[in-house]
Amino acid sequence: MEKFHLIGIKGSGMSPLAQILHDMGYYVQGSDIETYFFTQKKLEDRNIKILAYSEKNIEEGLTIILGNAFNEEHIEYVRAKELGLTTYTYSEFLGKIADKIKSIAITGAHGKTTTTTMASTIFKNAKDISYLIGDGTGLGKKNSDLFIFEACEYYRHFLHYRPNHAIVTNVDFDHPDYFKDESDVLDAFQSFVNQVRDAVVYCGDDLLASKLKSSSAQMISYGFKDSNDYQVRNLETSEEASKFDVYKHGEFFGKFVMRVFGLHEISNALAVIAMADINGIPLEKMQEAAKNYKNAQRRFIEYKFKNNIIVDDYAHHPREIEATINTARRKYKDKNVVAIFQPHTFTRTEAFLDGFAQSLRKADDVYLYPIFASARETSGNVSIEDLRKVVDENAKVIRGEEDFSTLSKLENSVILFMGAGDINKYQQKFLKSLDN
Known part of the structure; x- marks a missing residue:
């Protein structure tokens, strides 16, 4: 049995990755600082060992995964190289998983975690899936029909992924310590879209996302505007829930009720509905799951x-x-x-x-x-x-x-x-x- 050691295991992406590997039957351990993070609860629930950083943690037989927050000078990573162990960065290993089965990557400057949570909620109501969400939530199954995962643009990490499908919620200037300006961010997202194999569902209401093109993947738009392939109409919001109609190519598709209240959340939900439709999820399964949706951790x-x-x-x-x-x-x-x-x-x-x-x-x-x-x-x-x-x-x-x-x-x-x-x-x- 392959054994994994994750450096920075409490990270918002590393924690769910550890959960996925554990659920698939592998031995998993990891290291991090002692400070408590909400992302570690699900690790503790699975009895995954969390160690303090030390080169003594690195032993023969381990496969090492380095969190994106760290560089190759980390004492544990240096020790792994000295021992000749197999090593990956977080993004490299996630790309390896995504290559093995049909995958949906969810990206955007904002809304990734919410949208990935919505996608996992709706798809697992109809398919056998594995998923990785950036709020510290992960689930792994050995014979999944589909892998749904959050794909981060920071440092162009998402260029390690070549998914079958992708959702792009928006494109916006962020991470000014890495990206030069808005055009640099757009270039990164365009490079990512060029790697998507089958279909990209993008927000047609977003100025920069609507500039994305692909020579191979189908481009499908969503949003509030009439010009989108999938559109929200007749939105009503109360303290209990929001109700809205979805139209597909100008024709009524279905009515949805969800406990989300922001316009950005309704837009994210529409992205997932469009992706679910593309993947053959029955309408009634979507509607049923949408009613039961609960926010991701630390999202309102x-x-x-x-x-x-x-x-x-x-x-x-x-x-x-x-x-x-x-x-x-x-x-x-x-x-x-x-x-x-x-x-x-x-x-x-x-x-x-x-x-x-x-x-x-x-x-x-x-x-x-x-x-x-x-x-x-x-x-x-x-x-x-x-x-x-x-x-x-x-x-x-x-x-x-x-x-x-x-x-x-x-x-x-x-x-x-x-x-x-x-x-x-x-x-x-x-x-x-x-x-x-």
């Missing part, structure tokens, strides 16, 4: 306290923040919207300073946490005070739990904790403080 996860709604969300780009605020307003029309945001990386904060400010101003009140530094970047040329100044003179910086007393006095509000760092830990601490 709600908690109720008195007349407040407290939300945990991964939004970390200006466009995502605006979408999350709009979702709160669409669902809870009579409540104030309070944005509590933790920027993720100094490079992104500096590049999108004005964009963050414009998006955050759409909330009624704004609170900011200090910038979360990544493993690649521990300092920068911008501070949280710089962001506070451009947002609003009334915006407040939260330094610690002592500031929870201010938040606990809020009434009739949707309180949005947003960010890709560790702001969900503060959100959980805030919830606990309310119980005391």
Whole structure:
């Protein structure tokens, strides 16, 4: 039996990959820092061993998978090379899995995790599938009909994949520490689309995604506009659910009810409906699964306290923040919207300073946490005070739990904790403080 060791096993992609390998019957272990991450719970549920980083973890007989957050100078990877072990990067190994069976890759600057979660929900209602979702969720089956996985554009990692089908939710400038500009991002997505073998389902409402072309794969558009192959019409949203009709080439296709509320979420759902139709999923199976859909982890996860709604969300780009605020307003029309945001990386904060400010101003009140530094970047040329100044003179910086007393006095509000760092830990601490 092949044995795997994953360096950085708690990563949002590495954790589900470990789960997939475990479910398929392989021995799996991995290493990471001691700090608790929500992605490790599913590893612990499977009794997958999590070790502290040490070259002593690397032994003969192991196949090594290096997380994308690390380079080849990692002490465990260096030791693996010294022993002559088989090694892969995360993206290389994921591409290897995707080559073995029919696959659907889901990519885009925003919405990948939500869309992959929707796809796994709808497809598993009709097919035997394996899937990898970027919120730390994975499932592996030895004889799957299909492999559905999230494909990240950062560092052009998705160019390791040659899937049968792909969904492109949008194309937008992000990761300014790697991509030069918007055209550089578009070039990366075009290169990816050129590797898709059969069909690409793309958002026809998105300015850049609609520029993508393929000489071999079929290009199928979706969105709200009449020009799309698949279109949403007659959308109605309440606090309970959204109802909408789907039209295919101008003809009525079916009515759907889902517990999603943002326009971006409805668009993502339409992408999956189009992909499911292409793959022969019966309409009634789609409708049944759509009704039972539940959000991915850290994607508008709600908690109720008195007349407040407290939300945990991964939004970390200006466009995502605006979408999350709009979702709160669409669902809870009579409540104030309070944005509590933790920027993720100094490079992104500096590049999108004005964009963050414009998006955050759409909330009624704004609170900011200090910038979360990544493993690649521990300092920068911008501070949280710089962001506070451009947002609003009334915006407040939260330094610690002592500031929870201010938040606990809020009434009739949707309180949005947003960010890709560790702001969900503060959100959980805030919830606990309310119980005391």
